[in-house]
Amino acid sequence: MNSLTDDRRLRELLDRLHAASDRQIAAIDEYDRAGGPRPTGFEPDGAPERTFWLDKYVALDRDKAEFVYALCRAAGATRIVEAGTSFGVSTLYLAAAVRDNGGGLVTSGDIEATKAAVARRHLDEAGLSSSVDVLVGDVRETLPAIEDPVDVLLLDIWAPIAGDVAATVGPRLRTGGIIVADNTLARRQLYAGLFEHLDDPANGFTTQTLPFDGGLELAVKTAAGHPA
Secondary structure: OOOHHHOHHHHHHHHHHHHHHHOOHHHHHHHHHOOOOOOOOOOOOOOHHHHHHOOOOOOOOHHHHHHHHHHHHHOOOOEEEEEOOOOOHHHHHHHHHHHHOOOOEEEEEEOOHHHHHHHHHHHHHHOOHHHEEEEEOOHHHHHHHOOOOEEEEEEOOOHHHHHHHHHHHHHHEEEEEEEEEEOOOOOOOOOHHHHHHHHOHHHOEEEEEEOOOOOEEEEEEOOOOOOO
């Protein structure tokens, strides 16, 4: 087994999870039209915006997830970092990529312990739990402990903190390493901190917004940049 398409168990699980995520789209659209706030993860238990989002997948769209999987395979990625685990849909693609590249580790972080627990169950179901370390807490505090050279960083989190995570993990990306961030066109203003980091020549990135729905940012570390 050396590709996503060969793994029937994983494909069936992903079909089920993407379908569950798609069924939530109408409720999310209605919530957004009503002006409901996106959670930061730092609201107290029982806060309306936190309660609404606790059961929401907000998963990476299938076409984006399959692209990220292919990108990780092409890069030979064996060390991947993900900020924003949620229920682990994109995490499954990342874990499959490192497995299919011959082995490695995905470190994924989320602030919601309940979501992280569900993600771990999905990884167990897919037989991929040994490829992933799921961290619970503020990713700006949990991810700085990463020391290995990183091949790929996936940002699928509350946009205003994406720049902080890129600044933390970016120096650990190898030259040729990749940052992918979701919905950078739809939420460009909220991603101001990320673009400030990527556009600073001292950090060594070349970046472009790919024409997926909502935009998908692809940044490649073309120079060594500054040390951590």
